[in-house]
Amino acid sequence: xxxxxxxxxxxxxxxxTLLAIPAAALDNGLGxxxxxxWNSWNKFGCNVSEKLIRETADAMVTSGMKxxxxxxxxxDDCWQVKRDGNGVIVADPERFPSGIKSLADYVHSxxxxxxxxxxxxxxxxxGRPGSRGHEYxxxxxxxxxxxxxxxxxxxxxxxxxSLESYSLMSKALKDAGRPILFSLCxxxxxxxxxxxxxxxxxxxxxxDIVPKWDGxxxxxxxxxxxxxxxxxxxxxxxxxGHFNDPDMLEVGNGNLTPDENRAHFAMWAxxxxxxxxxxxxxxxxxxxxxxLTDKEVLAIDQDPLGKQASRVVKDGxxxxxxxxxxxxxxxxxxxxxxxxxxxxxxxxxxxxxxxxLSAQLRDVSQHKDLGSKTGxxxxxxxxxxxxxxxxxx
Numbered sequence: 001x002x003x004x005x006x007x008x009x010x011x012x013x014x015x016x017t018l019l020a021i022p023a024a025a026l027d028n029g030l031g032x033x034x035x036x037x038w039n040s041w042n043k044f045g046c047n048v049s050e051k052l053i054r055e056t057a058d059a060m061v062t063s064g065m066k067x068x069x070x071x072x073x074x075x076d077d078c079w080q081v082k083r084d085g086n087g088v089i090v091a092d093p094e095r096f097p098s099g100i101k102s103l104a105d106y107v108h109s110x111x112x113x114x115x116x117x118x119x120x121x122x123x124x125x126x127g128r129p130g131s132r133g134h135e136y137x138x139x140x141x142x143x144x145x146x147x148x149x150x151x152x153x154x155x156x157x158x159x160x161x162s163l164e165s166y167s168l169m170s171k172a173l174k175d176a177g178r179p180i181l182f183s184l185c186x187x188x189x190x191x192x193x194x195x196x197x198x199x200x201x202x203x204x205x206x207x208d209i210v211p212k213w214d215g216x217x218x219x220x221x222x223x224x225x226x227x228x229x230x231x232x233x234x235x236x237x238x239x240x241g242h243f244n245d246p247d248m249l250e251v252g253n254g255n256l257t258p259d260e261n262r263a264h265f266a267m268w269a270x271x272x273x274x275x276x277x278x279x280x281x282x283x284x285x286x287x288x289x290x291x292l293t294d295k296e297v298l299a300i301d302q303d304p305l306g307k308q309a310s311r312v313v314k315d316g317x318x319x320x321x322x323x324x325x326x327x328x329x330x331x332x333x334x335x336x337x338x339x340x341x342x343x344x345x346x347x348x349x350x351x352x353x354x355x356x357l358s359a360q361l362r363d364v365s366q367h368k369d370l371g372s373k374t375g376x377x378x379x380x381x382x383x384x385x386x387x388x389x390x391x392x393x
Contacts, residue, residue, distance in 0.1 A: 026170065030181040031201035032240045033302045034274045035149070037072025037115065038065075039248050042211070042278025046078035046126055049095040050103055057107045059281035066112065068293040069302065070277065072149045072181075073107050074115030077126045087137055089118075089129060104146035115149030116142060120165040120186075121156030130156060131169065139172035139180075147180055152200075154186035162190040163199070170199045183245065183274075188230065193237035193244060202245040202274050206230040209247035211255035213384050214337070222247075224256075224264045225337055228311075231271055235308035238272050244308060245274050252279030252288035259385035262365070263335065265291050266386045269301035270309035270321050270333050296364045297388065300331045309333065312350040318381075320346045330391040331364075336381035344387070345378040357393055364388040 038056060040048050057073050060066050079100070081092045091100050104114040118138060119130035131138045131152070142150060152169055154162065166184050173180045182200040184192055192203035210221035222230070227246045238244050246268060251261045268275060277292055284292075291297075303325045313320035317337035322330050330351045334344040348355050361370040361377060365388045370377075379387040 026182070026198055026200065026241065028174065028179055028181070028201070030179055030241070031243065033304065033306065034243050034272055035072055035181055035183075035202065036068075036070045036275045036298075036302075037074060037113070037149070038070065038277045038281060039074040039076050039115070039151070041076035042209075042248050042250060042253060043280050048075055048078055050098055053103055054106055056281050057110045057112055060112060061110050063281055063284070063289055064293050065277070065281065065289075066110070068295065069298055070275070070292075071113045072115045072276070073112055074117070074149055074151060074276070076117045076151065077119075077124050077153070078128060079116070080118075080124075080128045083129055083134070087134055088141055089134070089138055100147075101145045108146060113148035114146060115151065115181075115183075116145075116147050117151045117153065119153040119155055119157070120160060120162075120169065121154070121158075123156040125153055125155035132157070132160070132165075135169045135172045136175070139169065139176040142173075142180065143176035143178035147178070149181045149183065151183040151185055154189070157186075162186050162192070163195050166192075166196070166199050185245075193234050197237070197242040201241060202243045204247060205234055205244040206246055209250055211250040211253040213256060213260045224250075224260065224267070228267060228271075228335075231308070232311045235310050238306060238308040240304070240306040243272055243274060243306070246271055248274075248276040248278040249292075250278055251291055252277075252284050257384065258287060259382055261288070261291055263384060263386040265294070266297055266333055266365070266388045267321070267335065269297045270323050270331060270388075272301060272303070272306055272308045272323070275301055296362075296367060300325070300364070300388075300390075303331075313346065318342050318344045320344065320350060322346070322351050324352075325390070328393065332377075332389050332391055334379055334381050334387040334389075336383060336385055339383050341380055341382050343378060344381050345376055347376045348374075351391060353391075353393065360392045362390045362392075364390060 107114040121130045122132045184200040184203040188205045196203040207220045212223040215223045307324045309321040309323035312322045319335040321333040336342045355375045
């Protein structure tokens with residue numbers, strides 16, 4: 001761990017000096033496939049504690065989520081209360097009596113990875129101390145604590161330049177000497193897909209998600225289908241090590257129907273999205289667990305090519321999304337946004353295949369083979385649901 005004198009030397013570097021260093025594509029060895037894990041915000045908001053995080057880490061193991069590929073346990077806002085006399089960020093001593101280092105050690109002891117939250121502004125979204133002016137100090141502190149993932153928000157950042165602010169923290173993390181996956185959370189407000197590949201591993205491409213299928217909140221929260229619309233067209237910017245982030249999962253948070261939960265999860269997998277669960281892992285029901293640990297759906301999300309799906313058909317509220325997989329195969333989602341069941345067809349030409357091609361289909365949703373098809377595939381899709389298939393020539 002560096003001494004405070006070394007820290008102060010780091011702080012003396014001006015932003016202009018840092019930004020004069022030529023930018024190179026971020027290559028921290030992380031996020032080659034979309035990260036998978038859990039974050040506290042969607043379910044618990046500011047009600048976070050050492051006890052909650054320890055119990056969640058335990059539940060990630062016992063529920064089978066770790067075996068399914070989930071690794072990151074991330075504390076969102078409200079873990080911090082102030083800075084000490086030397087400017088070091090201080091965790092809430094009542095809620096985190098053992099300290100963040102001890103908590104990270106516990107998460108690591110479970111074979112998991114530990115994540116934390118900060119903000120590019122002077123204050124976080126909940127009014128806690130942000131990282132502005134303390135970027136190097138915080139990066140060094142996080143590295144010393146054993147942090148593996150940083151979610152970096154964009155509240156209270158008026159008159160700041162997003163590229164400058166996020167580049168500064170990106171370099172601070174790199175110089176801190178510990179591999180830390182960098183999650184940019186500026187809500188797509190400055191089109192991060194155009195510049196963030198050189199800065200972070202994932203970047204929020206939309207405003208916040210809310211646990212509803214359709215609709216937008218007055219404060220800006222988006223339903224599942226609103227977020228899908230915002231991701232349409234951003235597929236050229238996603239790939240191994242740099243993914244669009246449509247926000248955390250609301251699966252299991254109570255306001256989505258079973259079909260909507262399955263469709264939400266399937267579409268995030270089609271988008272090559274980070275799969276960051278936002279429910280209470282300690283008490284999830286079997287249906288929620290089955291969705292979150294579905295190995296066939298997870299294999300689509302984690303496909304090594306890292307290709308985000310494109311919307312190849314839009315016919316009113318009937319849609320087809322397709323994604324190229326390793327080996328030239330396709331994952332295809334027939335999405336019904338309507339309130340009644342609909343018959344939806346995908347033609348081979350929509351997938352970039354010739355019409356005469358014979359292909360093997362597997363219904364990923366039902367975990368069953370559908371045999372050989374030529375030219376097209378049609379399914380009746382329930383309301384607010386997805387039929388997810390793979391097509392293998």
